[in-house]
Amino acid sequence: xxxxxxxxxxxxxxxxxxxxxxxQAQMAKSxxxxxxxxxxxxxxxxxxxxxxxxNMAQLLKVDLxxxxxxxxxxxxxxxxxxxxxxLLDGLELEKEFAAEVVGRxxxxxxxxxxxxxxxxxxxxxxxxxxxxxxxxxxxxxTMHRILNHTTAIRSSSEILGDTVAMDPEQRQRFGQIVxxxxxxxxAATESLINVMGRDADTTSLHSAPxxxxxxxxxxxxxxxxxxxxADDLRSRIDALGSTTESALVEFLEAAHGISVVGVKADxxxxxxxxxxxxxxxxxxxxxxxxxxxxxxxxFQLARLVCSLSCPDVLEASTITPELxxxxxxxxxxxxxxxxxxxxxxxxxxEFFQDAETHRYDLQLLRQxxxxxxxxxxxxxxxxxxxxxxxxxxxxxxxxxAGFVTKRYPLPGFPLPRYGNxxxxxxxxxxxxxxxRIVRQVVEFASGDxxxxxxxxxxxxxxxxxEPRFVHSVMLMTSVLDADRTVYADGLDLDTGEFDVPxxxxxxxxxxxxCSYREEPAAVNxxxxxxxx
Amino acid sequence: xxxxxxxxxxxxxxxxxxxxxxxxxxxDVIVADNGDAAIEIxxxxxxxxxxxxxxxPIKNGxxxxxxxxxxxxxxxxxxxxxxxxxQDKDRNTATSLGVDAFIAKPFSNxxxxxxxxxxxxxxxxxx
Numbered sequence: 001x002x003x004x005x006x007x008x009x010x011x012x013x014x015x016x017x018x019x020x021x022x023x024q025a026q027m028a029k030s031x032x033x034x035x036x037x038x039x040x041x042x043x044x045x046x047x048x049x050x051x052x053x054x055n056m057a058q059l060l061k062v063d064l065x066x067x068x069x070x071x072x073x074x075x076x077x078x079x080x081x082x083x084x085x086x087l088l089d090g091l092e093l094e095k096e097f098a099a100e101v102v103g104r105x106x107x108x109x110x111x112x113x114x115x116x117x118x119x120x121x122x123x124x125x126x127x128x129x130x131x132x133x134x135x136x137x138x139x140x141x142t143m144h145r146i147l148n149h150t151t152a153i154r155s156s157s158e159i160l161g162d163t164v165a166m167d168p169e170q171r172q173r174f175g176q177i178v179x180x181x182x183x184x185x186x187a188a189t190e191s192l193i194n195v196m197g198r199d200a201d202t203t204s205l206h207s208a209p210x211x212x213x214x215x216x217x218x219x220x221x222x223x224x225x226x227x228x229x230a231d232d233l234r235s236r237i238d239a240l241g242s243t244t245e246s247a248l249v250e251f252l253e254a255a256h257g258i259s260v261v262g263v264k265a266d267x268x269x270x271x272x273x274x275x276x277x278x279x280x281x282x283x284x285x286x287x288x289x290x291x292x293x294x295x296x297x298x299f300q301l302a303r304l305v306c307s308l309s310c311p312d313v314l315e316a317s318t319i320t321p322e323l324x325x326x327x328x329x330x331x332x333x334x335x336x337x338x339x340x341x342x343x344x345x346x347x348x349x350e351f352f353q354d355a356e357t358h359r360y361d362l363q364l365l366r367q368x369x370x371x372x373x374x375x376x377x378x379x380x381x382x383x384x385x386x387x388x389x390x391x392x393x394x395x396x397x398x399x400x401a402g403f404v405t406k407r408y409p410l411p412g413f414p415l416p417r418y419g420n421x422x423x424x425x426x427x428x429x430x431x432x433x434x435x436r437i438v439r440q441v442v443e444f445a446s447g448d449x450x451x452x453x454x455x456x457x458x459x460x461x462x463x464x465x466e467p468r469f470v471h472s473v474m475l476m477t478s479v480l481d482a483d484r485t486v487y488a489d490g491l492d493l494d495t496g497e498f499d500v501p502x503x504x505x506x507x508x509x510x511x512x513x514c515s516y517r518e519e520p521a522a523v524n525x526x527x528x529x530x531x532x
Numbered sequence: 533x534x535x536x537x538x539x540x541x542x543x544x545x546x547x548x549x550x551x552x553x554x555x556x557x558x559x560d561v562i563v564a565d566n567g568d569a570a571i572e573i574x575x576x577x578x579x580x581x582x583x584x585x586x587x588x589p590i591k592n593g594x595x596x597x598x599x600x601x602x603x604x605x606x607x608x609x610x611x612x613x614x615x616x617x618x619q620d621k622d623r624n625t626a627t628s629l630g631v632d633a634f635i636a637k638p639f640s641n642x643x644x645x646x647x648x649x650x651x652x653x654x655x656x657x658x659x
């Protein structure tokens with residue numbers, strides 16, 4: 001659901017109009033439409049056409065984006081997901097009121113969502129604590145130590161207390177035991193406090209990914225300042241011979257005094273690597289796994305170039321109301337460094353033209369830009385520059401256990417924030433056919449239809465004994481944009497006869513006849529999101 | 533005649549206390565600080581009763597208990613197991629393996645001595 005006409009912005013138009021002291025008749029006249037038609041739009045009974053929006057925004061003295069309701073769309077999704085919680089089962093939350101709350105009462109909406117977020121975080125914290133109590137070996141070992149120290153103290157104290165005739169040497173010995181065990185008990189207790197302290201940190205991290213999600217959605221996956229900075233950097237590196245691996249190495253050495261070293265597959269020192277690289281700030285050394293794919297090495301070098309060359313630009317981009325904690329800002333900064341590396345390796349206009357010309361054929365774009373499937377997929381998501389807008393994609397990456405490891409949402413697309421997605425989504429069947437693209441036209445219960453494009457990506461292994469690490473990556477776009485891509489060819493986009501019936505996940509899905517259902521549905525709530 | 537009590541525990545200070553209170557109660561004490569040593573004691577020193585911790589090096593208390601109950605010659609040896617408070621899972625496992633009694637750490641000395649004395653005079657089924 002990507003077009004603005006589906007957003008419940010009627011109430012907002014009415015509030016803004018009233019705020020300016022305009023009557024419906026006055027506003028309708030200015031827009032050259034009839035007053036009854038405006039009334040229908042303000043009641044959310046008619047969609048607001050794209051053609052009217054610019055004039056309407058000007059008349060109401062707001063930005064177009066503010067009027068079209070990107071934020072409201074996101075809030076509708078969040079509200080629907082929050083409302084699907086088992087805690088609210090049986091409340092029969094009516095879709096009409098939810099739409100009205102979002103459209104007419106933005107502060108109430110924010111309050112409900114903030115409370116919901118707190119509730120989720122605290123539930124997650126409880127779950128983490130429960131896991132720790134039941135399964136954490138560090139905690140188990142510490143509790144065992146505490147128990148033994150306490151036992152020794154109690155037993156020795158009782159001996160000292162109830163033995164009248166006792167050898168002085170023995171008395172001194174048990175006194176010594178009490179003293180030693182008390183000291184050990186103190187140390188074990190401190191250790192326990194440290195273990196529990198880790199939970200506090202973990203808890204505060206839970207909201208960070210959600211804040212980064214909001215940050216990305218708010219910016220519509222596009223950061224013009226980073227695009228500009230990436231263009232400048234590229235032109236400097238191009239002087240060394242395009243953005244090849246060797247040019248990036250040369251630039252890092254010349255501009256930042258960084259030594260880049262290769263690490264062989266049989267090296268014993270392969271710890272601390274992430275995505276094939278390990279940067280040591282103290283020694284200013286960038287180590288790259290030699291057996292990692294060239295595309296990975298190049299991207300990691302580009303990422304380091306961006307982090308070291310433009311720290312101010314990156315940091316400035318994270319100073320925004322969506323990011324309220326240090327963990328959230330740090331995660332956003334890491335995301336933006338990858339974004340900028342991507343912008344540097346895939347120049348916006350050139351890549352956009354190529355994507356359009358080749359109809360978003362990821363295989364072809366990979367070859368053209370010497371890049372991985374995931375890198376190309378990620379860059380496609382960011383093609384949102386006004387005037388050069390690519391196909392709007394959402395992005396999801398999952399490990400084989402179904403855990404979502406990366407997600408870039410699309411306003412209006414129901415990517416789950418908590419738990420797993422629908423098991424029928426192509427991202428999961430793609431594991432059954434590794435390295436092959438799985439295409440899928442899906443239909444949600446609301447009637448919204450999307451094209452899903454999924455493929456597995458495998459990390460290079462150092463040797464036979466190293467576990468094979470596979471992820472599945474998926475791009476999602478509305479069927480309305482699907483025919484701009486090569487992946488729609490030969491698929492039935494028109495009739496919907498062969499669509500795979502899916503949901504956003506069991507709790508938000510109203511398909512009672514689905515054999516994959518694991519949890520009861522919150523039927524009313526899905527309608528809140530999709531039918532407005 | 534003094535009874536021989538085998539203490540299987542790897543915490544030396546707890547062993548010292550147990551040795552003291554059991555000696556004071558008129559019993560002889562032999563000590564093992566791991567599961568394998570416990571089995572050797574059973575084979576070589578013919579204890580009358582065993583006070584057995586669960587968390588032990590090499591073989592844990594459950595493995596030692598299982599071995600004792602699997603040996604025709606030693607299966608009637610009374611075993612008192614030291615468990616952590618509230619660990620129902622451990623108690624269930626020990627019960628299924630044929631333990632005679634539990635005492636939760638941190639224990640009181642009287643509780644241990646009373647339990648040992650009670651088990652020493654009790655007739656064990658199949659004993």
